[in-house]
Amino acid sequence: MTTLFYRLTTDGRQLPAALDDAYSGPVASACWLIGGGPSLAELPHRLIDESPVPKMSVNLSGTRILRPNFWTSYDPSARFHRSVYLDPGILKFVHRRRAMDLVPETTYKVCECPGTYFFERDGQRGFHQFLSPTFPGIVDWADSMVQAIDILYRLGFRMIYLAGCEMRVRLSDAQLQCAAAAGIEFAPGELLRDFLGRAEQAGVDCDTFDALPAGPHYHFDEQKHVRAAANTDAHYFRIAQYLRLSRRSLALAGLQLISVTPGSRLNDYFPYRTVEEACGQIAQVVGDPRTEPVRGLYRQMDARQPAEVGPMRDFKPHNWKAPRVAQVEKPVPADGELVVEAEGYQQAAGNARQAAQQRLRGALDAVGDAEPALQEMG
Structure with a gap:
């Protein structure tokens, strides 16, 4: 069986890793996908961090706010943090051409890092095939968030909550006031590139905007010149439209994208929930680790199924013979408490x-x- 993900050694040896559908379950497995937008700092991110489903971040997203379980990137390795590459608690998914990059501030190769898996890219996939397990690579639409969605799908996740994913870049209040003084107002949904074109016609050029305090472009400490910000905004617009055009593929694959980012471009095309609503939905399916009782569980002997559920019985498929497995009877001590180490x-x-x-x-x-x-x- 061919696996999508694999490890690589410094001498080029490829070690297959059976991660396909490893995180699927009896219900749609959920995961948070963390973007780098400034809204992440304003969201109740502690609820996200404490929720009983994993988090995947892309590039620098989540920095100093929450620690991810999964991570991926599209850009060169030198742009990211050593503490991500060398953290054994984070599974990293990286394109194989980054395998021999140096980990920032070290002499180690990326392929030497713990929990690091590599994949091939597929740049020829169309919208109707966005999510298809038949392809031997991860979709390459020149975007880390799309890459992350495909990776999560291949890992077995079927519900992705998008946090910090505004998919747009906004100017600061000072920059907007400067444009307003020249009679230029920012229209809802307008691309930043189009706004700057109108402002320039009114006599307010990009250098004027760059001389003013810039609005937060990310939730971490990083800024762009206004021309670069406009290019990023156009990229976000393109990706939002790509995902819009891929909705049938998403539906056929059984994957739900749910935005928890206020003001995201994706909110026009995908369901929006508050973080609290998303956490409530997760707790309803998975359970709430903050409230689950503890006392008495070590003395519990009977199965704990919901009270309203009727009788259940396991059946074998028709004409199917299961392999014989030796059954081990569990001892029942007089005090009713099992000693796990001795039990087997x-x-x-x-x-x-x-x-x-x-x-x-x-x-x-x-x-x-x-x-x-x-x-x-x-």
Whole structure:
């Protein structure tokens, strides 16, 4: 079986990793996808961090706010943090051409980092094939968020909550006031590039905007000149439209994208929930680790199924024969509390001793039954 993800060694050896659908379950597995937008700092990110589903960040997203479980990037390795590459608690997914890059501030190669997996890219995929397990690579639409969505889908996730994903770049209040003084107002949904064109016609050029305090472009400490910001905004617009055009593919694949980012361009095309609503939905499916009881569980012996659920019975598929598996009876101590360490091997050893004793008795009985006949023959 060919696997999508693999490890790489410094001498080029490829080690397959069976991660496809590893995170799927009996219900749609959920994951947070963390973007770098300034709104992340304003969201109740502690609820996201404490929720019982994993988080995936892209590039520098989440820096100094939350620690991800998964991470991916599209840009060169030198742009990111050593503490991500060398953290064994973060699974990294990186295109193979980054394998021999140096980890920032070290002499280590990216492929030497713990929990780092590589993949091939596929730049020929169309919107109707956006999510398809038949492709041997991860979709390459020149965007890290799209790359992350495909990775999460291949890992088995079917519900992705998008936080800090405004998919737009805004000017600061000072820059907007400067344009307003020249009679230029920012229209809702307008691309920043179009706004700057109108402002320039009114006599307010990009250098004028750059001389003013810039609005927050990310939730971390990074700024762009206004021309670069306009290019980024156009890129975000393109990706939002790509995802809009891929909605049928998403539906056929059973993947739900849910925005928890106020003011995101994606909110025009995908469902929006507050972080609190998303956390409530997650807790309803997975459980709420903040409120689950503890007392008495170590003395619990019976199955804990919902009270309203009727009887259940396991069936085998028609004409299907399951492999034989030795059943080990669990001892029930007098105090009603199982000692987990002794639960398996002690009982198994006792059963093995008992079986050996029975075989020995059978052999002795057989010898005893045969003894008169042997004496006659002798």
